Amino acid sequence: MASRTYRAEAIVLKTLDLGEADRILTLLTRHFGKVKAIAKGIRRPTSRLAGYAEPLSHATFQLARGRELDVLTGAESRSTYRLLREDLDRIAAAWYIAEIADRSTAEHAPAAPVFELVETALRHLEVGHIPSFVCRWWDLHLLDRTGFRPELLACARCGGALREATNGWSPLDGGVVCVECIDRSISGLPALSVRALKSLRYLLSSDFAAAAKLRIDAALEQELERHLRAFLQNVLDREIASARLIDELARLPRRSSVTVS
């Protein structure tokens, strides 16, 4: 019979307080997929594990298999993401990533590629990359690794070649739609600029270090965000709640220009 306790490297995607002092953690583990665990007594001031039971905590957790929920029995920190937690834009981006990761995974189904993407995204938020850029890289690679890669190389509707012109963007069709198909469509489609299409292709085919060389101005950044958010919402079949916080922060009058270095 398998051992009752096991160790799992994981990132806490979300938490739910339960009863007087307990908390349920949704953990995205590197090796066992998404796991729900109960942290008993974690909200008591004396709890030695309290620091590990927060959203975005990255640790090696010791867990005991339970009938319904596994039980947290120990933890060793791997990353505290201290700088990330000091900045609202970074926190909002990290919540956005955690929310989408939660929605894109099923309990106990292997999800190592998603774990690696979450870890990569949080690490780059922590070292100071622009949150919106990290989110766009995350959006595309998450879609790719969960089987929903947007079609960027041919028309998603007719399969025809794409001209270097303003094409359309159609989450329902699964990606870029050509000029001819836009002309035939009754309701029209959101416009996808040439540079947005090129940026999407580049981001999708690049690891983070290469992608970070891309220069993105504010208008392009907004276009990419609009298109990828629509695509993700179509795939997830519901609104992304944490995107609302990102929108509210973006409306605060303190923006500097968005460039990626």
Ligand SMILES: [Zn+2]
């Ligand atoms: Zn077409």
